[in-house]
Amino acid sequence: MLEKNMDRREFLKLSAKMAALGALTLSGGISTLAYAFDDESVGLKWHKAPCRFCGTGCGVLVGVRDGRVVAVQGDRHAPVNKGLLCAKGYHAGAALYGKDRLRHPMIRRNGKLQQASWDEAIDLISDKIIADSKNFAIYGSGQWTIPEGYTAMKFLKGGLGSNEIDPNARLCMASAVVGFVTTFGVDEPSGCYDDLDECDTVICWGNNWAEMHPILFSRFIDRKQFGHKVKMIDIATRRTRTTEAADYYLEFQPQTDMAIINGICYLLLKRGTYDKDFVKHKVRFKSNDNATITMEEYQSFLNDYTPEKVSKLSGVSIEHLNLLANLFSDPKEKIVSLWCMGFNQHTRGTAVNNLIYNLHLLSGKIGKPGSTAFSLTGQPAACGTCREVGTLAHALPGGRVVKDEEHRKDTEKIWNLKPGTINPKPGHHTVAMFKALMSGKLTGMWVQVTNPGQTMPNLHDNFRNNKQFLVVSDVYPTKTTELADVILPSAMWVEKDGLYGNSERRTHQWFKMINPPGEARDDKWQIIAVARRMYEKGFEGMKDKDGKFLLAIKDEKGNEIEAWKWEVYRSKNIDKPLFEDYRKFTTKKHKDLAPYEEYVKHRGLRWPVVQDSLGQWKETPRRFVEGEDPYVPKGAGIAFYMDKGKENRANIFARPYEAPPEIPDKEYPFWLCTGRVLEHWHSGTMTRRVKQLYNANPHAYVELNPDDAKKMGVYTNDKLKIVSRRGEMILPVSLDGRGTPQKGSVFVPFFDETKLINLVTLDAYCPLSKEPDYKKCAVRLEKV
């Protein structure tokens, strides 16, 4: 059905047959499962895909002519972005065509990288893994497509008998995950982007969405143009483009976000203006160490957070604290709280995620149209692949964990493994994984679709000292490929089939549209090929219970597809069978996905996607809400049905303010905060190869508060050396640019590989989520 090289007549015949069978229904103008990829396409054709970059998950139409992408436009039928894109999205097509695309496998011989054949590379990798399979790690990414992450996961957890797999998403949304799991018993936001269309107020908690999630920002802020009475409150440590559009700017001292939220909760309880009915029926109170407590005990915990004390600690005025409390007290006010890395990259990341839910639960501002607490993500499949497939050191697919015997058994059954194959001991989380690699405890690592050589915190200790065997699959040379022993050239975005899952639980599908350059091949194929080579060499782990190949993929007739042969792989759609295999995992935590064909027809569907009585697959805009979520019992209104206490309640945690591990002192008097910019995506590997984006923001810089600059006598473009206890970096000064940090703090974007700010950053992390804090460490500034 999904043969690529079918001719037009065959295709028409097939379409007719399908129509006759009535197997597929019309929706959004897409009616058949025709494989879009055609080697000899001439003339301009437009295909659908999600954007390659952030977690917003905009729908794009990709214009393909003569086997090349020539244009990208916003898809006006896409519910996320309604036809609009940001600068990165419009230029996503150009990111495929940097002249230094990796085209051939390379192997390091005598210290030099030399071109090699795929066969040699696969042989070498499979030998190295077989030599010490339990200590070989895979470091993956929130840019893995769902089938890619699933394949890597099955290869490692089902095949190598260890759990040494973790994604870069650990550095990005692990705190959000643990926050969700502890408060609601299940991961991922319950609200959706539609809430931005209906809310009265958006509160940005350390979140510069004007630059990081521009499409959502404009979706909200453009409502002002249409006369909607909406307001935005920006609570931050740095003035940004978001601040320019905000009605209020509340500047706080780093880390005191915890105290501010507790302070608002204190006011709500003291005034008695919390949602009493909601609190009585929908929540329970928990102490910091997870013991159930009474509301009175919680209230006495909050007595430490009087407005006076909070104001003194945080720098936010009592007037502004009252303003926030008033908003949350007003039962009619519809409030959306947004956050991203400000909360997540935090040494108390999980706690502060819990705290924001406390606030929304106490005020009952969750699960209602226009009211929610929404955690944004930065990668296109951080949700779809890392969180749902679960490519984490402790997880198994569909919300399962390796520690749970029943979960392991489930997984072994679906994967047809010998009982006891899956290791119950969680692997290393990202920072620990790199430390283990540096110390030689792990003897090899395969990095796919990410660039830890630029993005790990404290790069000296966590990447640069590597002496172990390193395989890197990427599309361009990066700071990571510099240290690689084997470089594998990968296919990117529309050069392969894929599925991504965005922040609002929306799963997107796309078909391959063009061929990858040179010998570049899919990441998923690379894993299958290595697995097969290991199987052929007799490695036991690559056999299932019946001695058959672990990663065997069957077509619809049940015949095995020899996917490890590139010529076979490239002529088939492997995503469909893999996705159908993965789907079996998704019902346990009620994250049900629809069959692959449904995603072909739609511009993404938000899970749980459940068949209704008429057989139609229905998505769920808001989770836990009756009438929207099919798992909410009738008459319940809002039910947190994944509650581990089985009472349909969410937890309110008494999480105290705790000071950060490194605070500016005499020797290192400034805070350093790192982050992103609109034009570049993360480490800039793709966006810095697009002329328009490069020119818009060519190099990293250090932003200073003008008062600090005046005191130091530095001006824009002067050079400053930023020194921390871990490393240093020289950067040009930017004053009154797009951001202005508060006094005593500096900001540096991390996109520029020529100016690695992560040599300076701290690798301290949240004890629960293990996510490091890139937003706070102490530095000294020296004039150069």
Next chain:
Amino acid sequence: MKKKKAIIVCVLLYGLLTCFFYVRNVVFAKERTLIQHIVEEERIESRDARSILRAFYTAPPVVPHEIEMQDTQDCLRCHLNVTRLDDGRVAKETPHPQFSSCLQCHVPGANNEFNTNGTSWEGLEEPKRGDRWATMAPPMIPHRIKLRENCLSCHGSQNPDMRLRTTHPERTSCLQCHVPNYNNEFELDQE
């Protein structure tokens, strides 16, 4: 007496108005003739000059000048209507004032450090002139209309680039004669 005065005022007013319309028509006619004499090569020149600012047709143009304050309100100060600056430059009117977050699509592009050899990107070209059903028929709109709903922001008589101006700005209902060519709206081809 009063009547006389009133008549004089009326006559004067009439005279003034006549003069005004006469001058206006002369100017208009002059402009119209100028526009009518623009040849195809000049139009192509104009199109190419504009397309330099885009990675491909349908991509948002980059901002061709330096930006100091990176605030959207500052963009609209000049670009909400046509603004003529002291140094002779003319800021064009935005065709989509309903979108207020300008810099999320239009990135600064005055900086030109990027080595163009670094990419083999070849984007979709700008369209040619619109088709006509017959010689005297009004041409169809050759480009898509998305984000270009306000025709006069480019084709109005305020546009400093005369090669784009309409010969008949007094007719304000553009879409009544010039129909969009929906082939240019670029819809999904997945059947």
